[in-house]
Amino acid sequence: MLMRKTNLRWWLFVVMVFMSSGLAQQKVVNVICSVTQNWCEALGPAFKQATGIEVRIVSVSTNEALARLRAERANPTFDVWFGGTGDPHYEAFKDAITEWYRVKAYGDLSPTMKAAIGTTYIPLYQGILGFGINPKVLQDRGAPIPRCWKDLTNPAYRGLIQVSNPNTSGTSYTMIATLVQLFGEEEAFNLMRGFHRNVAEYTRSGVAPRIALGRGEIGIGIQFMHDLVEFKKQGFPIEVVAPCEGTGYEIGGLSLVRGAKNKANGQAFMDWAVSPAGQQVGFRAGIFSLPSNTKTPLIEGIPDPKDFKLINYDAKKYGDPELRTRLITRWTREVFPLPRR
Amino acid sequence: MAVMRQSRPGRISGGRSSAWLPALVALLSLLMLPWGRTDRSLLEFDGKLLVLSQAPGLGVLLLAGLAVLVVASLLHLPLVQRGYALVGLGSAGFLAGVGWLVTTGVPFGVGALLALSALLVLIGVGLSESGIIQNDPFVTSSILISSLFVLLFIVYPLFTVLRESIWIKGVFTLSKVQSVLGSPLFISIENPYTPQSEQFRVALTTLALGLVGAVLAARGGLRAGRVFAGLGAGLVLGWIVGAGIYGGGALPTSLYLALIVAPITTGLGLVFALLEQRSRAGWVRRSLAIVSLLPLITPPFVFAFALIYWLGRSGIITGDLLGLKSNFLFGINGVAIAQIFAFTPVAFLILRGSVQGLNPAFEEASATLRAQPWPTFQRITWPLLRPGLAAAFLLTIIESLADFGNPMLLGGDRNFLATEVFLALTGRYDPNEAAVYGTVLLGLVLVVFALQRLWLGNTSFVTVTGKPGGGNFSPLPLWLERTLQTVLALWGLAVVLLYFSIFYGSFVQIWGINNSFTFKHYQDLTNLGLPVLLKTAQLAFISAIIATLVGFLIAYLVSRQQFFGRGLLEVGSMLSFATPGTVMGVAYILAFNTGPWLLTGTGIIIVLALVFRNMPAAIRGVISGLSQIDKSLEEASTLLRAPSSTTLRRVLLPLLIPQLLAGMVFSFVRGMTAISQIIFLISPGNALATVLLLRWIEQGDLGRGAAMATVMIFGLLAVILLLFAVSRCFGRGTSLDAAV
Missing domain, CATH: 3.40.190.10 (Periplasmic binding protein-like II)
Known part of the structure; x- marks a missing residue:
């Protein structure tokens, strides 16, 4: 009988340990x-x-x-x-x-x-969506500073661009939606196919391109400007550019x-x-x-939005899950698998 | 043992039963503790949650039944008949309770948990007293309780993964399986945008390697079975290589990666193991002792992180020294390099065992018979090493397939199975797709395990039992030793540089851009990282204690007791070791997100995930410890009429303290560095260090990430060194091998 009690104490102890991790609640x-x-x-x-x-x-x-x-x-x-x-x-x-x-x-x-x-x-x-650039990298390559979305297709940028993958990142979807609103869907996809050759890597996170950019691994990162400004203030040698055709925002x-x-x-x-x-x-x-x-x-x-040419981003239309899925699927099938080397 | 059992006091025909205690516990917890919950918190107390108000009918029945059992247990009644009654009523109550929870979907409360566990103990007592099972009450109850835990926290989640992949919104369908397996993310070979035909190239590679395989197999003897096996293996390997090089998608990429990593890692592991045993230089052994520690104390993806600085596009070696601006690191290459660094120590630990099992007498005999060193190696050493090599090779394949952190950081554009499980769930929010990927990954890993069993079978290749016999190994030929030492030195240099770069990175403003000295990252870490580190340590510590205790119990049951389903319990508890972490993570979030077993969003589920992840290591450690303890000790204790619980506590526990301590420390360390199984499970107030580290690195807070990694590496190193110091006090060495 005595033995059973001590066994039970063991089990009680185990249960107590289990429960101690669910901490008491407060405000x-x-x-x-x-x-x-x-x-x-x-x-x-x-x-x-x-x-x-x-x-x-x-x-x-x-x-x-x-x-x-x-x-x-x-x-x-x-x-x-x-x-x-x-x-x-x-x-x-x-x-x-x-x-x-x-x-x-x-x-x-x-x-x-x-x-x-x-x-x-x-x-x-x-x-606001924009380009982060690393001037030294571009200079070493003898490539001009990109001013517009269409500049990105320039073969001089081969392997120098990073942008996130729309399958995992909202930033990248904002870019696709922006381009579709700027140029129409067909031309937007042609443009993305065009600079796809220059993309070094599609990152998982939308903020990620700035890391490679700051370290001089790439020359151009497409992402939100405020993340770039933050990195620049930290001391990374990067500059921020707004595309000339206009740009989208979140x-x-x-x-x-x-x-x-x-x-x-x-x-x-x-x-x-x-x-x-x-x-x-x-x-x-x-x-x-x-x-x-x-x-x-x-x-x-x-x-400041006043300093840029902003498109009239249609958040309701492009926030629609159906359109979103269709555009991302189209990108995954028609742009992503294209050969780059 | 059988003889002893008959003389136990419990065999007399009547008397009281120890079942009164569990019955009383069940009774009280039903009366006073909440049966269900409305929320995630287990510490809710509200009159409305008691069983009598939530399910009055069930409550009255259960309480009445239990009251009868308490009284019946305290009276002097015939043991056997009452035993049957205990089993019958107990099982009915247990099934009714579980059935109510499952059908209503109300999350279980503390009271339900305690009452149901107590009912299981009661059933155990009944089974034992009625003689249905020939074990004492403690053992029987423990078997039932540990089976329940293994079922609930290993088998059931994995089953949920399988179910979710074919059972969508309540309908059985293969459409998800089809659409996932047909998607370019899974396999893509033909690329319509290239001029050449990838399919043709893959087919060509497949055929070529198939032929090579057949020819190689035919050289060993022209038997049809052999040749076909060679052809088959060649075709499979050929397809993997071809699809890995020319195609893409998660399946070929993961398999191709594993095929690159496994041979290199196994080779390096063998080099290290041979050097440790036979080298003449003292520095070799000392540095290898450190090598064997590395995989334990290094948080995942830290190597990957450091590699970017050396081999990245503007890395110190690739960019500054070689002037390359290549994208070489991101993709299969980078992941392969990082995995080779991470898994070589593991392969070394496995191969060390089989190299040390070699008997020098065989080699001496061969030398005495005037065989040259090379034929000796070929005919004696190599065949004896083969099983160890196969084990290391297959284990590396599994580790490589299951690895999550390295592909996450260095994978570039390629998809990998383990990361795709994660991305399907978090990026595309498709639990069914994640389940399909999980099933595929789990299937592959199980196939590899099956291969290992087939290949090695049950044949023992150990040349002597126990410690190696007398005699000394002939040292390696000088040229060979020099070569191997060079390999080790280069590897060591690379590792030192990688670690150094992390320490360095934590002390400079911005790594590589502004190299001025600063303590800033450590200051940030004390504000932001420290609470998380402490929380992680707390959860890892709790899980380590539980994993060790439960592991100890299961190891004892499996290796010392005979009962129906013993093999199943062993396989079930080991299953979580084989399961890739991401699959287990998805399984937990699918299984414990709603319904009676609601646990997501609590710290408990993290603890449970870690417990069942790390328990197999503790089990194996204890089993190997038990195999060294003679059964006569336990028999003596049983003869003195101690129940097995006392034997366990007073005889085996003190003897196994070194193993248990080691098991606990390794569970703790692995809990601190776990990522893939817990990344889905973090919740408010339960942030974990590795997940935070991954996020910092991804967002570019590299200095702070480096500081965190440094603190973790030194902290874990201190814990392990402490373990060694303590176990030296116990006078016995602790083996690392069991933990890997």
Whole structure:
């Protein structure tokens, strides 16, 4: 009899150890975060200081975030989805994974950004697509600095371009949608086939080209300008160019997850995230995207939409999952397999 | 043992039963603890969640049955009949409870977990007392509990993967399998945009290698079976090579990569093993001791990360020294190089075992018979080494197929099976597609395992049992030793440079652009990385304790007890070792995301994933330890009327402390460096160091990534060295081999 008790104690011990990892709950908000790691990490302490609510953050790429939210839709872990390109936010709203919440500062948000997306998600920032270039690499190759999308097909850039793969990156889809809106679908695909020969590698993450660019492994990276500016400020020898034909942009999203367990805290987080104080957290983390709140005092270096020729990006049409899938599939079948060497 | 069992006190005809305790535990946990949950947290307490309010009918039945069993166990009743009653009522209660959870889909609560486990113990007691199973109650209950865990956390998730690939939205269909296997991401050979025909070239390569295989096989004897086997193997290899070179897609790329990596890695492993045994130089042995540690303490993809700096497009060697601006590293080449660095130590550890098993007496006999060194090697040493080589070769193939981190960083445009599992789920959000890729990968790995069994069979190639006998190995011929030493020195130099570049990178502003000294990355790390590192260490530590204890128990059951399904339990528990990490990760997220076993989004699922991933190493360590302990010790303990739980705790546990300690430390270390199985499972408050490291590297925070890698490498090294110090106190050496 004595023996049984001690055995049971062993089992109890094992069960206790099991349970000790599921920690006690307090006043929290669970955020899935799709901006750069630095920004994600800076949010928690700042929000806790402002409101006393604990922020627990998981940072994953935009597509991965959508995948997780969709997988957990019956029983969501997360309350708020912070950042990342707008199309997946739009898709999440259409699929009833997220819901629209009118943040307190909604009146102060940029009217153009609001107009572009309607009441699907809350605009958080605007990021403009552009070229990052490494002048020294181009000079060594004797290649000119690219000014326009069509310049990218120049054979002088063979093996010098990096852009992300649309199958895994929202940035790359923004580029495809931009080109289709600029030139029409056929010509856009011809253009992509044209510079496909010059692409050294299609990266998995949309931010990734800047790494190879900064290290001088490639000469041109196609991605959002604010990520390039951040890298330039860190000391990498790169420059930012806006394509002459015009360029597209993303409206970074902020969404409330439908069925969120900490809904009130989530809404408080969203209110704070688009307030000037919340948006300045990004600046301190070295982020240079244009914040959506017009009252937020800007810092130097932010690419201002007024300085570029922006297309009238149709977020609703190109955020449609069906069109998105069709364009990405077409790219995967007609552009990606083309020989490059 | 059989003789002893009859003299046990439990065999008398009547008396109390120890089943009252589990019955009481089940009763109380049903009464007081929540049966179900509404959320992910297991620590919810709410009156509405008790079984009596959630499922009143079931609750009343269970409670009444348990109350009867408590009373019946405390009375003096005939053992056998009551045993049958315990088994009958216990199983009915268990099945009813599980059935309710499965049919309603309510996530289990703490109470359900405890009650169902207690019911299993109760069934175990009943099985033993009724004499249905000839083991004592402790052993029987342990068998039931460990079978449940293996079923729930290894077999069931893998089954879910298979189901998801053919069972879409409740309908059986092969359309997903077809569309995935037909997609260019899986296999693409013909490229319509090139002038030449890839299909023709692949066919040509296939035929050529098939012929070569047939000819080689025919040289060993002109038998039809042999020739056909050679032809078949040649054709398969030829197709892989051809499709790998001229085509693309995940399947050919992964297989081709494995075929490049495995022979080189095995060769290098053999070189190191021979050098360790027969070299005259002392530095060789010392440096090899370090080599054997490397794979354990290095987080995955750290080599890949460092390689970019040496061989990348503007790497120090390729760019600055050779002036190349080639894209050479990104693709199969880079992944192959990184894998060779990562897996050579593993192959070395395997081959070290078989090289040390050689008996020098054979070589001496051959030399005495005036055979030259080369024929001696050819006729004596080589045949004895072959099984070890085959094992190392096949294991490297499996590791290469399952590797996730290196293809992720260096894969370039090529797709690999292990990364495609991940991308299908996270990039394209298609769980069914991920499941199809997972099934293919799992199938390949199991085929390789089957090959290993077929090839090596059950024949023992060990020349002596126990330690090698007397005699000394003849040293290697001088020219050979010099060559092998050069290989080792070059390899060592490369490894030192790679590690050095990581340490260096963590102390400069921007690696390669601005090389001024800074502590900035370490300051950032204390703010951002430290909490994550501590959390990772916590989860890894908990999982290491559980993995060791459960592993110990299973090893004891499998190697010391006889029962029906023993082989199944062993195979089941080893299955998670063979399963590639990404497949296990997908399996967990598919299996534990909804329904009664909801666990995703908690720290528990990470702990469980690590437990069942690392347990096989602990099991093997303990089994090998047990094989050195004579059974007479346990029999003596049984004769003194100790139940097997006491024998286990007071006889075997103290003797196995070194193995258990080693098992625990290696589980911990592997838990800290795991990535592929847990990358899907991170949740708020449960961030993990390797996942954070991957993200930093991907976004270009290389300095901080280097700082994190440095801290991890030194931390894990310290843990391992501590283990060696401690196990020296116990007076016995700890073997690393079991952990790899």
